[in-house]
Amino acid sequence: MSDLALMADGGTPTLLCWEAPPSNPAWCHRALVSAWLFDELGLEVPEVGHEALGFGWQHPKLHPSLMRAASIGDSHETIAAKPTADCDAKWGQFVITPTFFTKLVYEGV
Numbered sequence: 001m002s003d004l005a006l007m008a009d010g011g012t013p014t015l016l017c018w019e020a021p022p023s024n025p026a027w028c029h030r031a032l033v034s035a036w037l038f039d040e041l042g043l044e045v046p047e048v049g050h051e052a053l054g055f056g057w058q059h060p061k062l063h064p065s066l067m068r069a070a071s072i073g074d075s076h077e078t079i080a081a082k083p084t085a086d087c088d089a090k091w092g093q094f095v096i097t098p099t100f101f102t103k104l105v106y107e108g109v
Contacts, residue, residue, distance in 0.1 A: 015033055015045065026061070030045075031060075031062035031063070031066075032062070034055050045059075078106050082098070
């Protein structure tokens with residue numbers, strides 16, 4: 001945390017993404033980061049402009065299939081829901097496959 005505060009130089013650390021929104025703009029990968037930061041560090045990272053709607057696993061831009069699977073706690077259901085499908089054609093064709101990425105996120109948060 002002290003490193004983030006130092007890098008922010010008195011400002012508020014903010015998550016930004018510089019890629020085109022997915023085909024379904026109702027969700028964003030920032031929500032996964034919010035869930036991870038809450039689970040790992042206890043940080044509450046809401047969506048700017050939607051602070052009252054939640055953070056972590058209640059983040060308003062968390063993919064609906066992850067919300068459902070996360071509440072059940074079954075990684076197989078999470079993988080079967082294919083939460084990365086909107087991005088797989090562009091980002092899922094390299095070393096880390098969509099299934100492997102989903103497993104990493106699920107086990108890491």
